[in-house]
Amino acid sequence: xxxxxxxxxxxxxxxxxxxxxxxxxxxxxxxxxxxxxxxxxxxxxxxxxxxxxxxxxxxxxxxxxxxxxxxxxxxxxxxxxxxxxxxxxxxxxxxxxxxxxxxxxxxxxxxxxxxxxxxxxxxxxxxxxxxxxxxxxxxxxxxxxxxxxxxxxxxxxxxxxxxxxxxxxxxxxxxxxxxxxxxxxxxxxxxxxxxxxxx
Numbered sequence: 001x002x003x004x005x006x007x008x009x010x011x012x013x014x015x016x017x018x019x020x021x022x023x024x025x026x027x028x029x030x031x032x033x034x035x036x037x038x039x040x041x042x043x044x045x046x047x048x049x050x051x052x053x054x055x056x057x058x059x060x061x062x063x064x065x066x067x068x069x070x071x072x073x074x075x076x077x078x079x080x081x082x083x084x085x086x087x088x089x090x091x092x093x094x095x096x097x098x099x100x101x102x103x104x105x106x107x108x109x110x111x112x113x114x115x116x117x118x119x120x121x122x123x124x125x126x127x128x129x130x131x132x133x134x135x136x137x138x139x140x141x142x143x144x145x146x147x148x149x150x151x152x153x154x155x156x157x158x159x160x161x162x163x164x165x166x167x168x169x170x171x172x173x174x175x176x177x178x179x180x181x182x183x184x185x186x187x188x189x190x191x192x193x194x195x196x197x198x199x
Contacts, residue, residue, distance in 0.1 A: 003064055043183050044190035048097065051189065058086060059182050066140060066174030069147070075174075078144045083137040087129035090185040094128070098192035106192065128188055132181060139177045143169030 015026045036059065040052040065076040076082045098106035110121045147165050 001061075004060055039183065040186060043186035045194065047101070048186075048190060048193060051093070051186070054093075055182050055186060058089075058185075059178055062086070062136070062178040062181060063175060066178060067170060069144060069170040069174070075140050075144065077136055077140045077177075080133060080137045083140075084129065084133040086136075086181070087133035087185075090132060090188065091125075091129040093185075093189050094125075094192045097189050101193040132184060136177050136181050139173060143173055 011029060015029055019026060033056070036056050037049065037052050040049055040055060044051060062077060065082070067075075069075050102109075110125075111118050112121070143165075147169055150165055
């Protein structure tokens, strides 16, 4: 969190005077924001663009958490409590957006195709935050365990193998899992907010 706060303050200072025609650092920041807005638009739809700020923060937090293993810090996302809290926020947004945009139709969908399916539909809905949290947690923890085992190898084997594994698990897998978590969350929210005619 400290790293993110410091980065946000420094970026704000660096671009305190916006230019109509962006150049240099401002151009890079605007390119990142525009790319993320496109992800939100494609995953959740135009009407949920307001969620972009929240998910940009979630993306930044998960990415920095996953990359913290590079500097020898245990990634916060290797703790299920962290990933479950993030998934629970997604679950809450699914319900809020579903009720806000579909109103009674969303609640009615829990009883489809027949009212006896209500328990199964509820279980399926509750499974989303659990599966989201375990997917992120499991991948990060697996990488942490594997790299820890490699570092326990004899000294002469520690020169190349740990570096390769750190690049794979901390950078590649960390960035990939961050992207997957955010896109799946946005897709679930977009599906809940869209009526069957819109899908």
